Amino acid sequence: GAVVSQHPSWVICKSGTSVKIECRSLDFQATTMFWYRQFPKQSLMLMATSNEGSKATYEQGVEKDKFLINHASLTLSTLTVTSAHPEDSSFYICSAGRRGQRPYEQYFGPGTRLTVT
Amino acid sequence: QKEVEQNSGPLSVPEGAIASLNCTYSDRGSQSFFWYRQYSGKSPELIMFIYSNGDKEDGRFTAQLNKASQYVSLLIRDSQPSDSATYLCAVSNFGNEKLTFGTGTRLTIIP
Numbered sequence: 001g002a003v004v005s006q007h008p009s010w011v012i013c014k015s016g017t018s019v020k021i022e023c024r025s026l027d028f029q030a031t032t033m034f035w036y037r038q039f040p041k042q043s044l045m046l047m048a049t050s051n052e053g054s055k056a057t058y059e060q061g062v063e064k065d066k067f068l069i070n071h072a073s074l075t076l077s078t079l080t081v082t083s084a085h086p087e088d089s090s091f092y093i094c095s096a097g098r099r100g101q102r103p104y105e106q107y108f109g110p111g112t113r114l115t116v117t
Numbered sequence: 118q119k120e121v122e123q124n125s126g127p128l129s130v131p132e133g134a135i136a137s138l139n140c141t142y143s144d145r146g147s148q149s150f151f152w153y154r155q156y157s158g159k160s161p162e163l164i165m166f167i168y169s170n171g172d173k174e175d176g177r178f179t180a181q182l183n184k185a186s187q188y189v190s191l192l193i194r195d196s197q198p199s200d201s202a203t204y205l206c207a208v209s210n211f212g213n214e215k216l217t218f219g220t221g222t223r224l225t226i227i228p
Contacts, residue, residue, distance in 0.1 A: 032214055043205060043220045044161070093160045097214055104149065104214050111160040 003027050004096050006109035013084055013116055021079045021112045023094030029074035030096035034106060035067075038091040050077050084116045120144075123206055123219035132228050136193040140206030140219055143187070148211040150182055150189045155203045155221070164191070164204075196226045 003026040013019050023033055032051050036044040048064075050056040050071035058064045068080040077096075081088055091113050095106035120143040130136040138152075149168045153161035167173045167180040167189065179192040189208075193200055206219040 034215075043218045045218075046215060049215060091158075099214075104209060105151075105163065105166065106214075106216060108160045108162070113158075 002105075002107040004030075004094065004107045004109040006094055006112050008112060009110060010113040011115070013114070015085055015116055016083055018080055018082045019084055019114060021081075021092055021094075021114075023077045023079070023096070023109050025075045025096045025107070028096075028098060028107075030077075031074065031099040032097050033071055033077040034095045034097070035069060035077075035079050036093045036095070038093060038111075044093065047079075081114065084114070086116045089114055089116045121206055121208055121217050121219035123204075123222045125220055126223040127225050128222055129225045129227055130196050132196055132198060132226050134196055136196045136200065136224055136226070138191040138193075138204050138206075138222050138224065140189045140191075141187055142189070142206075142208050142217075144208070144210070144217075145184075145187065146210045147187075147208040149209045150180070151207040151209075151216065152178075152180060152189075152191045153205040153207060153218075154200075155205055157203075161205055193224075198226045198228055200224060201226045 005024045007022045035047045038044050047062045048056045048058045050069050052074050056069035071077040093111040095108045097106045122141045151166045152164045155161045165175050167182045173180045177194045181190045203221040203223045205221045207216040
């Protein structure tokens with residue numbers, strides 16, 4: 001149980017275009033989903049936390065107008081990178097968790113590698 | 118500023134030996150501690166978590182927590198080449214779902 005999927009697994013887009021990444025919890029209801037970004041040889045950096053039906057909470061330094069997050073249902077969250085630039089090229093990973101679970105565990109998706117040309 | 122520190126490595130260990138990975142954290146309010154393994158190009162996978170002082174064993178892995186020293190470690194016994202990966206330490210506070218990750222330690226098991 002506790003499987004999280006991401007789509008697409010990799011994407012190449014041109015500078016200035018927008019890209020949408022989907023994160024789905026396949027066998028449980030995710031009350032909270034998290035979006036991370038990981039640059040080569042660096043650790044995971046939390047971008048934002050989203051709760052179903054409410055606005056995402058962004059970490060300091062993350063542009064909310066550039067990284068649009070929607071968590072419309074308990075099994076789906078999307079991250080849209082708007083007006084992508086080469087510096088947005090990174091490995092984007094989502095995770096999902098269930099409220100009330102102790103200790104609170106995040107289940108990670110397989111990640112989406114974004115390359116902006 | 119919550120910080121989680123790890124030795125970035127690389128840490129090289131002969132096959133069959135014990136690999137010891139260390140992590141320190143700055144926030145005394147941290148309650149839950151996680152060890153993740155991440156292979157190159159893949160997302161992290163949970164190895165184990167610990168939230169009580171002392172040792173917790175799961176197969177070849179043992180997590181050790183010392184809250185007084187703000188220190189958590191992971192021991193890997195009988196290291197295998199397949200254990201070669203980056204190991205991430207992560208901490209969270211009770212009631213806070215967010216994880217703060219360390220920078221990770223790159224472990225190489227030498228056959």
